[in-house]
Amino acid sequence: MKKLLTLILVLSFLVGCAPKEKAKFTKDDASIVVNGVTLTPGMKYSSPALSGWLEFAELTSCAYKGNDKVFDYTGFSLFTYSDGIDDFILSIEFVDTTQTKKGLKIGSTKADVIKAYGEDFDIKLLNMVYTDGQTNLIFLVINDKVEGISLNYRPQ
Numbered sequence: 001m002k003k004l005l006t007l008i009l010v011l012s013f014l015v016g017c018a019p020k021e022k023a024k025f026t027k028d029d030a031s032i033v034v035n036g037v038t039l040t041p042g043m044k045y046s047s048p049a050l051s052g053w054l055e056f057a058e059l060t061s062c063a064y065k066g067n068d069k070v071f072d073y074t075g076f077s078l079f080t081y082s083d084g085i086d087d088f089i090l091s092i093e094f095v096d097t098t099q100t101k102k103g104l105k106i107g108s109t110k111a112d113v114i115k116a117y118g119e120d121f122d123i124k125l126l127n128m129v130y131t132d133g134q135t136n137l138i139f140l141v142i143n144d145k146v147e148g149i150s151l152n153y154r155p156q
Contacts, residue, residue, distance in 0.1 A: 023118040025130035025137055029101050030151050032076065032092060041135055041153030045080050045087045064155070081155065094149040100137070110144040 031040035037049055048071060055072040066082030068090075075098040079091040099105045102116040113128060117137070122129045130137040134156070140148030 023116055025117040025132055027132045027135050030135040030137060039089060039092060041089050041151045043089050045089045090153055092151045106146055108146045110141050113139050
């Protein structure tokens, strides 16, 4: 009986010492849901998939075929590019009311970002850049406070 209790005690200790999963950014984190519509950088965007934009602008693209479009909505701005036939989401820029899938928003702290997405990021000027494939999640951090958030796609 004594051996059994010792074994149970040792096993419970070892289970508590199991390595914990580290926070990480993945493509699954790179979308927002607005009125039941999921928006993900790189996805085809049948303009407009969402109605009710506040402002709209369209101009000839200097980097892609066709026109670039900007839709300003309450909570975020959505930028698209064209391959000459279809439009695709290039970037989603958050304003103060929109949150990432892990609940971060403008006003969160740098420590909150690291807790949610981990320490595997690049620093570019004042930006913390998390990357998975062609998708980036970027936090503009000034004085340890998030001042801007964007989800971006890098077309090939």
